[in-house]
Amino acid sequence: MQDYMMSALDWLSSLGYIGIALGLMLEVIPSEIVLGYGGYMISEGSIGFTGAIIAGTIGGTIAQLFLYWLGYFGGRPMLEKYGKFLLINQHHLDLSEKWFRQYGPGVIFSARFIPVVRHAISIPAGIAGMSAIKFTLYTIAAMIPWTVFFLYLGIVLGENWSGIKDIAKPFIIPISILALGGGAVYIMAARKQKNL
DSSP states (O other): OOHHHHHHHHHHHHTTHHHHHHHHHHOSSOHHHHHHHHHHHHHHTSSOHHHHHHHHHHHHHHHHHHHHHHHHHHHHHHHHHHGGGGTOOHHHHHHHHHHHHHHOTTHHHHHTTSTTHHHHTHHHHHHTTOOHHHHHHHHHHHHHHHHHHHHHHHHHHGGGGGGHHHHHHHHHHHHHHHHHHHHHHHHHHHHHHHHO
16 A cells, blocks of 8 residues: 555544544545545454444545535536546546436435445535535435445454455445445335326
C-alpha cells in the first residue's frame, strides 16, 4: 500500500471513531480501505464494532450530503468546472444523471452499491431538488450495510486488512445485482401506487 495512504490511515486511526468518520467524509482514501482498516482496529480492540458502524454511517452520509448540496446550489455547470477536485469526472456525472432521470429518487439507495455511479448519484439528486430528508434517509439506509460489510471483512482479515479490495471483489457484483433488484422492486411498487 502507498506510503501516503498508510500515513493518512495511521493519522485517522489515532483519532478513533472520529478518524473513521473523517476518512469517509473526505473520501481521499476509498471507503472500503478506511472501513477495512476500521475492522482491523476493532480486531485489535482499539475501537468497538457499534461505534465504528455509527462513525462510518455518519461520515459516509455527510460526504454524500456535501455532494447533494453542491448539486442543489451549484448545479451541473459548477460541478463540470470543479468536479475534478472531488474526483468526479464528466462520465460520472453523465451516468449518475441518466440513472437518476431513469429510476427516480429510489435509485439513491441502490446506486450506493454500484461502482462509478455510487459516488456521483448525490449530485443529480441535488440538481433535481430532491427532498433533503428523503435523500438523507435513503443514504443512511445504504451506508449501514456498506459500513457493516467492510468493517466485518476488516475484522476477519485482521492484519491482512490491506487486501480487502481483492477479497471484496467477488461480493461486489452480487451485492450490486441485489441492490439493482431491490431498486427495481421499489420503482415498480412506486409506479403501481401512483397508478392507483
